[in-house]
Every structure is written in C-alpha cells, then in structure tokens.
Amino acid sequence: MAKKKFPLFDFMDRFPDEQSCVTYLSSQKWSGGFTCSTCGFGKSKQGKKKCNHRCLACGYEESPTANTLFHKLKFPLLKAFHMCYQLSVNKKGMSTLELSRQFGLTQKNVLVF
Numbered sequence: 001m002a003k004k005k006f007p008l009f010d011f012m013d014r015f016p017d018e019q020s021c022v023t024y025l026s027s028q029k030w031s032g033g034f035t036c037s038t039c040g041f042g043k044s045k046q047g048k049k050k051c052n053h054r055c056l057a058c059g060y061e062e063s064p065t066a067n068t069l070f071h072k073l074k075f076p077l078l079k080a081f082h083m084c085y086q087l088s089v090n091k092k093g094m095s096t097l098e099l100s101r102q103f104g105l106t107q108k109n110v111l112v113f
C-alpha cells in the first residue's frame, strides 16, 4: 500500500484543540488497557482531569502525557502536535530555529521538546 500523505486539513479536523490532543494521547497510551506505572495494577478510575487515570490500588494518578514525548511540556499540546505534523510533512526536516520561529517559541523550548 502506498504511503498516503496526511493532509493539513485532516490534521486540523482531527486536532482542533488541546482536548482532542489529550484524548488522542490517552487512547494511544492506554490502547491495551491501563497499567499503573507505580504498582503495576491494571484497574483505574477517572482522575481529577477527564483523561487522567487513577490507579484503584495505590491512588497514583497518571496523565496521558506522563512518561511520553510530551511529558512536562512547557507549551500547549496542540502546538506540539502541530510541530510533529510539520516535522512529518517536511521531508528535509526543520531546524529547531525554524520551528521556534514558526511557533513563536524560544529555541530552548524546542530542544526540550
């Protein structure tokens, strides 16, 4: 099957806001079910935030971004998703300087990302 390019409009449709990014990460992260990263227990309930999982055994609450590429992100997730998109469609790749210019971030932020 030929690799299909992901059109920008589809991307914008799919991720119109911060919440849609969080929901996507959540579904990716726990696609095989929840496993507590602290005690290994497999059952959870909804945490304080809508997409967080709270372990029923130890009470540890995990966000969809914890232990992922987006952990401790200093700017909105939506911005990060757009950056990933830009990186994926730009064959030559983008320098951190280009990225920081385009998204109005400091270069340090981009490097952290």
Ligand SMILES: [Zn+2]
Residues within 6 Å of the ligand: 036, 037, 038, 039, 040, 041, 055, 056, 057, 058, 059, 060
């Ligand atoms: Zn636990």
